[in-house]
Amino acid sequence: MGPLVQDLKYGLRMLAKSPGFTAVAVITLALGIGANTAIFSVVNGVLLNPLPYPQPNRLVALYSKTAQFRRWSISYPNFLDWVRDNRSFSALAAYRADNFSLTGMGEPERVPVEMISASFFSILGVKPVIGRLFTARDDQVGAAPVALLAGGFWKRKFGGSPDILGKEITLNGTAYTIVGIIPPSFYYTGSGFHRSDVYVPIGQWNDPTFRDRRTGMGMDAVGRLKPGVTLAQAKSDMGALAAHLAEAYPTADKGTGITLVPLKQNVVRHARPYLLMLMSAVGFVLLIACVNVANLLLARSAGRSREFTIRSALGAGRRRIINQLLTESVLLALAGGGVGLLAATWGLRGALRALPEALPRVQEVRLDIHVLLFTLAASFLVGILFGLAPALKISSTSLQETLKEGGRGTSSMHHRVQGAFVVVEMALAVILLAGAGLMIRSLVDLWSADPGFDPHHVLVFYASFPPIKSIGAIRESFREFQNKLSALPGVEAASLTFGSLPTQDDSELPFWLERQPKPATESQMKVSLFYLVQPDYLKVMKLPLERGRFLTSADTQHAPFVAVIDEDFAKLYFPGQNPIGRQISFDILGRTAEIVGVVGHIKQWGLNEGASSPVLAQCYLSVSQLPDQFVPLMAGGLAAVVRTAGPPVAAVGSIRHALEQINPQAVMYGSETMDGILSDSLSAQRFSMILMAIFAGLALIMASVGIYGVISYIVEQRTHEIGIRMALGARREDVLKLVVAQGLKLALAGVGIGIAGGLALTHFLSSMLYGVRPTDPLTFIAVALILIAVGLLACYIPARRATKVDPMVALRYE
Amino acid sequence: METNLQTGVEQAGKSHGSGEVLIRLEGVTKVFYTDEVETHALAGVHLDIKKGEYVSISGPSGCGKSTLLSIIGLLDSPTDGKYWLDGAPVESLNLSERSRIRNREVGFIFQSFNLIGDLNVYENVELPLTYRGMPSAERKQRVMESLERVGMAHRVRHYPSQLSGGQQQRVAVARALAGDPAILLADEPTGNLDSKNGEAVMELLRELHREGATICMVTHDPRYARHADRTVHLFDGRIVDEQDHRAHDEEENPSVS
């Protein structure tokens, strides 16, 4: 231990002796290690950490699987059969997100509700703060209405009072008895799950559509594997079960399977490629930082060669000297790691606050022991990595060489190693910039992508009409809605909409074409997205009408059933034909519609919708023609789109007021601008683009500091030579050219290698790119030009200094 | 851009007997300021050097010899006084004109050779020519001629570190010659050489002088000083004595003119 302590002491003294060098090195390393710590803590929280439930590896997400969709909603009757017949799960729970009107507590409001099976919380190992969870007895039709409250809601609404148990809460006009409180820290992520204030038993819901084996209403499931059962065993068990159901209920279940996904994989699948990309990006940034510091050390070691000559002369072995140097570099790296850790904590908090929607499981992102260990390990590794080059270099320079005067020897060797480092840095920076450039271009393309409708000045909100009224009264409210709202000053057009909502919700209907026999099973039918709207939808969304007419107010429940399709529907099912006048039959609605018009296609699946998106065909049906049995379902919660003259948000107040006039118990909630929805839909891309741009910027700065440092160093080393050249008649331009050419050579080599590397690596980004190929020549050319320009600029400053060399002074020093 | 070297209006007198005056210094002073200390390196130097003349400068260490040489070679400017080169005043020249004159009219030979370590012999000699934008065929011819002149043509691919001191200095002389300068300036060219190599370099300079080169050389060694036509003695930045060797030489060696 003796020599180590001595090395440490001496190392600290050396770092304290040159504070400028130490500061630059520590900052560089702090940026590199900090960026890595930040991204690693995200990766750790999102991808690596187990889910916050006991035995998380035994949790499995379940979906229906159809010919088109691997993850399709489960129908409740099927789910009940799964529960009864499976042999793999100790429990299965279904869940479905909804919004209920909360009344009887001040202003009526909409609250997010999750309908859950009784076993939902026990599967996840969640215990109530007070009270109890649901029992199997609660979870059936006709049971007394009971509810669990989320901890946050309980504190907000009831001040966290323990007397709450047994009290009632009125949701959608029904009084629910509160039986328990869920811990405020609870969260769950899944496609059918949203952050809820209230939980109610799903089994009490008696809606006929919900109870129809042919329809899934956005319901997903989670299960806990029995001890000893593997995922593969569960898959084959459930496969057999699905086959059995298909036999028993061919109309509903033929061709329907079951998808099982480990719960964690299910949660993070979208974030995964982005995080892996960012992790590689920060890895590159750290490499650049290492190379930079190695170069600094090399430059400094040139000045310290005398010290080491003396040490060797005094009998220090090669090992001993390497140890000393490595101790110093590891000390530097640890200091950099410490500062980096602080910077990461601070930066990450800001980033996650700015873009909370971009990632799943952000709650899990924090500095835990894994992150700390990662940072420590990274610092050690980095210290050894960047310390090794100068250490080996110094310890291998022989005594004689150091003493030998002049000539071509150590100095130009030094230059070569440092030059190589600069080339590496430039190459890494090119790769990062290319990656960032491609992400930026994708985002710009996405931003300017035509969604198929005009999203500007469109307000989207949700509304519900109390379902207690008669069907006729509800229909009347719907009619009034469009008319009253359109009459508002500042509102140009308004429409209720149910079913699919562009980029937000997708709802599909199975159908078959006229003159074809009805397929035996649902899975053999074709599927179209459906939009249940009012006539003014066309005006609100500014859809281009390509053929025929759109829905009108004459399309009432007494008039013939009509449908308007989009151009993709026409292309897919009526290629080269006129679809007007043709007929399509909808299975679940039990009706056949005549096609009366064709409109343009909307990018339902988000701005990056492509040919691989699940369903492209779209059809529009009139709200007024919806069969009676679906009307209450619709009244329980539907969306509305409103085109305004001015900023959409300004109209919210008057719209709310108009809604109250139509029906005092109507509730309006969740209003957003369509522009906002579209830009939110890009948040993952934006998050990673911003980070990529930051990292690429860091890389660019570090690489230019690197090239600047090396060229400055070389200029310093070559002062004498420059003096000679000037004595021989070199003009300032000649000297400038000499130095810049040297930098340019390095920059060009780096750019060349970087472009080759970038072309090889960017195809990993393919899945995250839109409208631009991974080898996009424009991006690569622009990146190359930027780097060369920055490289030139970085060389120009030392080159200018070189031209100021006074040949007299330069020649005097020998 | 031709400078006013040939066409300058302020023509200096063409005195000093037969030869044309190439260098004329009048009251040249040089003061260095360092840390509030003024060093008067040169304190009013008057000196004429004629074309084809071989002048040596001697004096104790620190008397200003190198300073004088660098002013003559346009590496430095005088603090005060006048300097005509080939009849044209040099005070008015800008930086790039000074570079151009250094490149074309002046050949430097240093005590420590000052070859560039990363360039080989050929490239070192070629270097001043490249600054003229001379075509490479002509450069090659000139480089080879001057390397032959100093007997180093067989070492073109060698690097300075692979040569002996005497060989390095011969390469440095070749480099000074290659540009065909009006004047060769040598600052203690033998200072880093043993006597045998020193003799060889001095012999080379004498030969060049015989062929008509103008040479101005700083040396401590009185033996070498006598190779010159004339020795100028410097003391404390002033010329204190001049000694003409020619009469003496002609007696000993009547064949030389």
Ligand SMILES: Nc1ncnc2c1ncn2[C@@H]1O[C@H](COP(=O)(O)OP(=O)(O)OP(=O)(O)O)[C@@H](O)[C@H]1O
């Ligand atoms: N750049 C400078 N800054 C300050 N003082 C200088 C500078 N150059 C020369 N001197 C001073 O000017 C004086 C003359 O220097 P110079 O180099 O001309 O002497 P020298 O005659 O060549 O001496 P030596 O025979 O030792 O080479 C010295 O005192 C020196 O210290």
Ligand SMILES: [Mg+2]
């Ligand atoms: Mg001197």
